[in-house]
Amino acid sequence: MMWDTVSKIIGGAAPVLGGLLGGPVGARIGGMVASAIGSENTPEAIEQKLADNPELLAKLKALEIEKASELQSLTLNVEMQRAAQETARISEVNQTMRAELVSKDKFNSRWRAFMGYGVSIETMALVLGLIWMMIKDPASIANLGAVMQHVAWIISVQLAVVGVAVKKRSDDKALAAGAQKPGFLSGALRRFAPQGAN
Incomplete structure (x- = not known):
């Protein structure tokens, strides 16, 4: 199981934690969540712990408030990585289009x-x-x-x-x-x- 399922469960109570859990820093956030609720750092263990003790979601909301600046920094880093990936993708598309325009192959251009x-x-x-x-x-x-x-x-x-x-x-x-x-x-x-x- 991946972190996506747990992300949806946690996202209802703590949307920032849930959003980060389903992203590239999911394992790091998973460790933070596991430590807060007293479970193993695996998606399955966290999901089971929350299913058995739904009141722990309130604890995760409190964790989100307590770690707000750290979570904000992580969110910013994730968004910067996504922006860099998108910029690289667009740059690659543009290079391909420019190569087509100057190509000696008539059909290609x-x-x-x-x-x-x-x-x-x-x-x-x-x-x-x-x-x-x-x-x-x-x-x-x-x-x-x-x-x-x-x-x-x-x-x-x-x-x-x-x-x-x-x-x-x-x-x-x-x-x-x-x-x-x-x-x-x-x-x-x-x-x-x-x-x-x-």
């Missing part, structure tokens, strides 16, 4: 455009297929809703990917041409400014 053409052809083929189905077998129109239900989500995901790719590619071209990328605030002000205002 143009996969977004290829996907756009593919989705366009796929959508036209679908529409023509549905028209053919209605001409060939008019009774099949009754099944049209079920067919579209199964197909629509696939196309909507593809169209979303193409939409993001087109938008980002347009932004990249504008920046390459010397356009200034507006900051968040100036972009919002431009978007909501009255027509004709600069």
